[in-house]
Amino acid sequence: MLHENTFSAVVCELDPLHHGHRLLLSRAGACGGPVVCLMSGNFVQRGAPAMLDKWTRTRLALSNGADLVVELPLSWACSGAERFAAGGVFLAAALGQGALYFGSEVPDTGLLMETAGALLSEEFSRALRESPPGLGFGARRQLAAEKLLGPRAGEVLSRPNANLGVEYCKAILRLRAPLTPTAIKREGAGHDEAGSIDGPLSASEIRRLTLAGDPLSGLAPESTVAALESARLEGRCAQLPNLERAILSRLRSMSKEDFSALPDLSEGLENRLYRASRQACSLEEAYSLTKNRRVSHARVRRLVLYAFLGLREPLPESPPYLRVLGATDRGLRLLSRSSLPVVVRSSDINRLPPKAQAVFRQEALADDLYGLASPTPQPSGRDYTEGFIIVGS
Structure with missing residues (x-):
């Protein structure tokens, strides 16, 4: 059990929130402390807009077990696994000591940490240089890991969520973050799979069914079903x-x-x-x-x-602020522990250094473009006008 005043964190996209996400939030909340979602904004890792905007997804998170929703800024949210994980871990670590929960096809946290440590070693760098040059990076990486740790390490890196779990562990080790990694068995469909009767549908299958107008009742949390149906009827499902x-x-x-x-x-x-x-x-x-x-x-x-x-090099090394999209009363109390500047309202941006303000302006511009991704175009400027979301604990 975590000691008093700790929290549990989940790095996520919730594009959209499905039964697997709700299970993960439930497991994270079982420790008794507040649950923090470090959530991507309006654009996500697959190089596309999220189907539901970040404010709608914040409300879904808060109604399904989260106490605090913090935005993972654009250049981390839209990056590959390594930068995505590093951004989420950095923001979680800014809140102090806690646990980081994540789903994995291989729920062996010890193996994931061992693999992460190996990937950070000079021995791995040497094994990677010696791997066949004609292969893609992912295949060379698996071969190098297997050379050091055996076939189980290669299996871990071949599975998308387990591989992301390794990146969370790498970030924790590299940043010396005060976070305890906790892998949870991923149930049901894998990433971008259709799903089956044995477990929850994947987010990609829920998006497909939504656009087809097929019924979702029972296949996703009812709050998600209602949000998707409302967005579809109002022309707000971004594509x-x-x-x-x-x-x-x-x-x-x-x-x-x-x-x-x-x-x-x-x-x-x-x-x-x-x-x-x-x-x-x-x-x-x-x-x-x-x-x-x-x-x-x-x-x-x-x-x-x-x-x-308009993302260009050099990208910022780490998120320069902690932007809160929504919270419960219990989640709000966590903010006093933040080692990063806290942004709740857009006016808070004016107190930040110029480079941090530039990160926010880039986010706001991206969200203005996101407004054109829906069948019914949405107005610009929402990052400056949308109210902070707070719900009762």
Whole structure:
């Protein structure tokens, strides 16, 4: 049991909140302390807008076990697993000593920590350099880990949620964060799988059913079902295709130098993206023309999103503030422990250093563009006008 005044944290997207998320929040809350969600904003890791906006998802989190919802800023929320995890761990650690809960296909926290430690070692770097150069990074990484720790480490890195769990553990070790990692067995569908009668549907399957207008009752928490149905009827379900021409227009207007300034480049990707931007007549065509066997589709989607949203190198090393989207009374009491500046209202931004203000302005611009991702366009400026959400504990 955690000692008094600790908390449990979950790094999440909730795109949208499903039964697996609710189970994870329940397990996190079982320790008796407040539950903190470090949640992505309006754009997520898959290189797309979240179906429900961040304020709607905050209300869902608070009605399903969370006490505090903190926004994971844009450049961490839209990044690969390593930066995504590091941003969430950094924000959780700003609140002091607690536990970090996460779902994993391999719920062996000890193995995940051992794998994380190996990945941070010089022995791993050497094994990675010696792995076959013709393979993609993920395959080379698995082989190098297996060389050090055996086949179970390779299995861990081959599963999406277990791999993300390893990244949480890496961040905890690297930052010396006062967080205890706790892996929970992931139930039901895996990432981007349709799901089955044996467990909860994945978020991607819930999104598909929502857009098809199929009934969701019983397949997702009723609060999620109600929020999705309301958003669908009101034309507020954000979808990437609604931004397609805007994104293609942005890509076509970019120079080679603009592409060279994007984060996470390697393998000559800036040149491939530039050529693709001149040929592609759809986003899928742009992705296909850019990717190769060493570069994943997901990474290309994120690069295209970076281009659209104006993300450029150098990215900030760590989140410069703790932005609260919503809380219960119990969650609010945690904020006095924060080692980072706390942002509750947009006026709080004016007290921050210029670089932190720039991070917020970038978030606000991205959210203005997010407003165009819905069938019914939404107004801009919501980061400055949307009220702080507070509910009774």
